[in-house]
Amino acid sequence: MLIHVSAIINLFILKYNSEGVDRKNIGRKKKKLKLHEEKQYIPRNKNRIMFLKFKKNKMAIVGLIIILLLIFTGVFSEFIAPHSYREQNLPLKNQSPSPNFWFGTDEFGRCIFSRIVYGARISLKVGIISTGISVLIGIIIGSISAYYGGFLDQILIVLMDVMWAFPTILLSLIIVAIIGASLNSVIIAIALSYWVQYARLIRGQILSLKNELYIEVTRSLGANDSTILWKHLLPNAVIPVLVAATLGMGNAIVLEATLSFLGMGAQPPTPSWGSMLSNGRTYLFIAPWSAIFPGVATIITVLGFNLLGDGLRDIMDIKMKE
Amino acid sequence: MINYTIHRLIMMIPVFILCSMIIFLILHLVPGNPVDNLLRPGSPPEAREQLIIEFGLDRPIHQQYIIWLKNIFQGNMGFSITEQRNVSELLLLKLPNTVALGVVSFLISFILGILLGALSAIKQNTIVDYGGMVFALLGVSVPTFWLGLMLMLIFSVNLGWFPISGYGDLKSLVLPAFTLGLAGAGLIARVTRASMLEIAQKDYIAIVRAKGISNTQVIIKHIFRNALIPIITLLGLRLGWIIGGAVTVEIVFNRPGLGRLLANSLFRRDYPVIQGALLLLIFAVMVGNLIADILYAYADPRIRYN
Numbered sequence: 115m116l117i118h119v120s121a122i123i124n125l126f127i128l129k130y131n132s133e134g135v136d137r138k139n140i141g142r143k144k145k146k147l148k149l150h151e152e153k154q155y156i157p158r159n160k161n162r163i164m165f166l167k168f169k170k171n172k173m174a175i176v177g178l179i180i181i182l183l184l185i186f187t188g189v190f191s192e193f194i195a196p197h198s199y200r201e202q203n204l205p206l207k208n209q210s211p212s213p214n215f216w217f218g219t220d221e222f223g224r225c226i227f228s229r230i231v232y233g234a235r236i237s238l239k240v241g242i243i244s245t246g247i248s249v250l251i252g253i254i255i256g257s258i259s260a261y262y263g264g265f266l267d268q269i270l271i272v273l274m275d276v277m278w279a280f281p282t283i284l285l286s287l288i289i290v291a292i293i294g295a296s297l298n299s300v301i302i303a304i305a306l307s308y309w310v311q312y313a314r315l316i317r318g319q320i321l322s323l324k325n326e327l328y329i330e331v332t333r334s335l336g337a338n339d340s341t342i343l344w345k346h347l348l349p350n351a352v353i354p355v356l357v358a359a360t361l362g363m364g365n366a367i368v369l370e371a372t373l374s375f376l377g378m379g380a381q382p383p384t385p386s387w388g389s390m391l392s393n394g395r396t397y398l399f400i401a402p403w404s405a406i407f408p409g410v411a412t413i414i415t416v417l418g419f420n421l422l423g424d425g426l427r428d429i430m431d432i433k434m435k436e
Numbered sequence: 437m438i439n440y441t442i443h444r445l446i447m448m449i450p451v452f453i454l455c456s457m458i459i460f461l462i463l464h465l466v467p468g469n470p471v472d473n474l475l476r477p478g479s480p481p482e483a484r485e486q487l488i489i490e491f492g493l494d495r496p497i498h499q500q501y502i503i504w505l506k507n508i509f510q511g512n513m514g515f516s517i518t519e520q521r522n523v524s525e526l527l528l529l530k531l532p533n534t535v536a537l538g539v540v541s542f543l544i545s546f547i548l549g550i551l552l553g554a555l556s557a558i559k560q561n562t563i564v565d566y567g568g569m570v571f572a573l574l575g576v577s578v579p580t581f582w583l584g585l586m587l588m589l590i591f592s593v594n595l596g597w598f599p600i601s602g603y604g605d606l607k608s609l610v611l612p613a614f615t616l617g618l619a620g621a622g623l624i625a626r627v628t629r630a631s632m633l634e635i636a637q638k639d640y641i642a643i644v645r646a647k648g649i650s651n652t653q654v655i656i657k658h659i660f661r662n663a664l665i666p667i668i669t670l671l672g673l674r675l676g677w678i679i680g681g682a683v684t685v686e687i688v689f690n691r692p693g694l695g696r697l698l699a700n701s702l703f704r705r706d707y708p709v710i711q712g713a714l715l716l717l718i719f720a721v722m723v724g725n726l727i728a729d730i731l732y733a734y735a736d737p738r739i740r741y742n
Contacts, residue, residue: 276454279718279725281680284698288714291702292465368579372684375581376699395585395688402589409582416577424573 167429174425180418188235195228200383208401218403220393226404229385230411236386237415240301240370241363247305249359252312253348259313260320261343270313277310286369290378297380300373304366311362312355319351357426364419371412387412441730448722455722456508459714460501463707508715514708518701523712527694531716534693537612537685538678544617545624545674550667552621553628557663558655560633568625575622580681584615584688600689612689616681620674627670631663665736672728676721 168174187194197215203223211218217226259270277285289303323329324347332346373379374388375395382389387408394405488494492503507514513523549572556568591611592600599608635641636659644658683695690696694713701709 272451272454275451276458279451279455279676279721281676281717281721283680283683284714284717287683287699287702288462288710291705292462364577368577371579372581375579376684376687391582391585398585398589399593402593405582405585405589409579409585412582413574413578416579417573420573420577 164429168425171425171429173421174429177418177421177423177425180414181422184234184238184415184418187231188238191232191235195225195231197225197228199224199229199232199385208397208404210401211403217407218401220390220401220404221397226390226407229390230387230408233385233387233390233408233411234415236297236380236384237367237370237412240297240304241367241419244301244304244366244370245308245359245363247301248307248309248362249312249355251305251309252314253316253352253355255309256313256316257320257343257348257351260317260324261339261347274310274313278314280307282307282365282369283372286373287376287378290373295378295381297384297386300370300379303373304369307369308362308366312358315355315358316348316351319354320347323347323350353430357423357430360419360426361423364416364423367412367419368416437733440733444726444729448726452719452722455718456505456715457501459711459718460504461497463710464497464500504711513712513715516706516709518704518706519709523708526697526709527712527716530692530694530697533691534682534686534695536609537616537682537691537693538675540609540613541616541620541681542674542678544613545620545678546667546671548617549621549624550628553625554632554660556625556629557632557636565629569629572622572625572629575619575625578619580615580619581684581688583619584612584685587611587615588689608689608691612685612691615688616678616685619681620678624667624670624674627666628663631666632659635659635662665732668731668735669728671731672725675724675728679717679721 201224203219206215206219206223207221209215209219209223215225215227217230220226220229255270255274259267259274285307286300286303289306290299293299293302320343329342329346332342337346370379370386371388371391374386375392377389377392380386380389390408391405391412394401394408398405492500495503504514511524513527515521516523516526519526552568552571556565556572559565588600588611591597598611641654641658644654649658679695682693683699685691686693686696687699694717698710698713698717701713
């Protein structure tokens with residue numbers, strides 16, 4: 115008893131003290147006093163708060179800048195790339211990086227820098243389209259499963275469990291093997307491999323929102339199922355999915371590179387980063403730059419999406435598994 | 437606890453049967469007949485017919501499935517179309533290589549990830565934390581096969597410490613296992629750090645501290661142990677990830693394993709081998725998920741599923 119009482123007293127002391135002990139808080143408080151921030155205007159608008167939080171999150175801003183640069187590179191490839199991505203120049207094959215060829219040349223004498231610049235377009239295309247499709251499938255199946263429940267829900271849960279058991283690389287490899295290796299089949303394969311995670315996410319969100327009071331009020335006001343689902347539930351459930359999709363785009367780009375590396379993706383002379391790496395592997399000993407730079411480009415891109423996704427998750431204060 | 441385990445075991449059966457159906461169906465929708473790869477150009481059509489009958493490819497698809505399933509339960513996974521061998525024999529031959537790679541990289545990723553995550557959490561907002569988290573972020577962002585290529589370039593080509601490819605001895609396992617392990621460690625480190633920081637804020641940790649227990653004990657006994665729960669869920673998920681990653685790593689390092697066998701068979705349209713290998717891998721993933729769920733229920737007494 116005595117121990118407990120003293121523990122609770124100590125707890126309060128600790129809590130009280132901890133505000134003083136925390137180095138970070140001290141710094142903030144001093145600043146606040148200096149700037150008279152106690153009377154600072156606190157915006158009521160939710161979007162404005164989000165924007166202010168976003169401005170403070172350096173990682174998210176770095177991520178956003180990387181993605182914007184990537185989009186710029188992808189859109190204006192023709193103007194940025196010094197050479198053509200398909201023009202072969204055999205006398206100049208496997209040259210090391212030089213002022214003329216910044217990242218060297220590959221086994222056909224093509225400029226690796228230019229190919230990476232054009233490759234940004236392909237990575238972006240694959241990332242955006244495949245993630246868009248899988249988010250769409252996920253939202254439709256997840257929300258139907260959660261909202262209607264019952265037998266339909268059971269069937270969809272089993273379907274999601276089955277899909278969940280397949281490792282994504284294997285699943286997309288099989289799908290590409292069925293429909294044939296090309297960039298479009300890679301997009302379809304990635305979309306069909308990744309929708310389950312979005313479906314599970316949106317299902318959980320809607321399940322927890324479904325019993326909220328405002329939904330009951332809406333229903334008693336006479337709204338029908340589709341109005342409730344599309345107008346009242348989804349807009350509130352969709353933000354975690356959008357954050358997951360930002361992270362998912364990074365994954366999709368890696369998966370595209372992996373499939374192309376395995377020879378199951380974009381076919382030559384398409385300058386996909388993955389297929390460039392696949393060729394680079396063959397010439398790893400004599401021309402290591404052809405394996406290094408496309409990989410670095412992939413990493414920076416994926417890093418951009420991961421940084422932005424992480425930042426958005428922190429800003430929106432969303433708890434997500436994995 | 438036992439009830440829960442039995443319930444989960446029973447639930448596994450329909451999912452596994454559905455998986456087997458999907459594997460079987462999908463592969464029979466693939467255009468092109470696998471028999472065509474076997475025939476020499478210009479061989480008579482009768483030879484083709486005969487081969488199709490020999491492999492049972494002329495029967496209706498549901499009959500083929502039932503025969504296939506029956507045979508699997510009897511331990512017979514069919515006969516490889518391109519390599520003149522029993523599928524089960526072929527799988528058993530490649531299995532040890534993949535298991536070795538999987539187990540070692542699994543250990544590397546969890547030991548490294550948990551250590552790094554815990555260290556980052558304890559030294560929050562210091563240079564150690566930032567370093568750890570940059571590593572973790574890279575681990576999540578770097579494509580596995582590229583990491584493999586770079587490790588190969590540095591340690592095999594330039595330094596000559598490890599063989600470039602091959603299998604058999606321990607030395608050849610180091611680079612592939614580290615490739616998979618390092619790539620996997622990033623996510624585990626992030627989850628460990630986040631989970632430890634979350635637990636550290638809980639009121640009961642403040643109570644424990646108020647009792648006067650030393651900092652090391654609080655961290656190890658109270659924070660770390662409770663923070664392990666989300667990491668356990670990762671155990672099962674990561675198993676599937678490692679199996680998927682094994683495909684690329686085995687190809688990069690030319691290791692004869694299940695992943696490379698599967699990829700090669702996909703190219704050659706060798707149905708029996710693809711089906712057998714997929715079934716084995718998916719079974720492994722499902723068992724991994726099951727173990728993780730049971731461990732999860734065991735570690736967190738609040739969780740009792742009905």
